[in-house]
Amino acid sequence: MSALRLLSSAARRAPSTLAQQRRGYAEVADKISLSLVLPHQAIFTSADVVQVNVAAATGDMGILANHVPSIEALRPGMIEVIESGNASKKWFASGGFATVHPGNKLTINVIEAAPLESFSSEAIRANLQEALKVAAGNGSEEDKMEARIEADVYEALQHALGSK
Numbered sequence: 001m002s003a004l005r006l007l008s009s010a011a012r013r014a015p016s017t018l019a020q021q022r023r024g025y026a027e028v029a030d031k032i033s034l035s036l037v038l039p040h041q042a043i044f045t046s047a048d049v050v051q052v053n054v055a056a057a058t059g060d061m062g063i064l065a066n067h068v069p070s071i072e073a074l075r076p077g078m079i080e081v082i083e084s085g086n087a088s089k090k091w092f093a094s095g096g097f098a099t100v101h102p103g104n105k106l107t108i109n110v111i112e113a114a115p116l117e118s119f120s121s122e123a124i125r126a127n128l129q130e131a132l133k134v135a136a137g138n139g140s141e142e143d144k145m146e147a148r149i150e151a152d153v154y155e156a157l158q159h160a161l162g163s164k
Helices: 003-013 123-138 139-161
Strands: 032-038 041-050 051-056 059-064 068-076 075-082 090-091 096-101 105-110 113-115
Touching: 003 059, 032 051, 032 075, 041 075, 051 096, 068 113, 075 105, 090 139
Parallel strands: 032 105
Antiparallel strands: 032 041, 051 059, 051 068, 051 075, 068 096, 075 090, 090 113, 096 105
8 A cells, every 4th residue: 555545544543533623703792992092192091892893004904803813014094993882983004003802802003093074085185296396306315205105195085085
């Protein structure tokens, strides 16, 4: 008997000692404990919420209870917190980190964040145009790079307001 057939035959006859575990969706009653903090303020401190949506550097992601532990860098974008009864609160964050801990705990550390409703679409549009003008202008490379970063943030803000 060839070695391969011997191995597969033995594997079929061996009792399965590993229990089959499947990862499923979080139960409706499950909550995640959220801490959303800035250097100067705590927006949430161990608050039980249903879901948190973040703008991760790898793409937008929703975090529910029983999420696999991970650390995600955040890009400028919206953080949406969905509480019981589907009440939703939205902030725009400049960037930071989200850490999903075992035991349904989520910590989000951001440099700066403000409620989404505190932004004016008109002001964002005007500031975006000005930043794009500087980025395309004849200024120094440093000024152009700063203007490009500023434009990226205004574009993210514009996108967040559009999905409000």
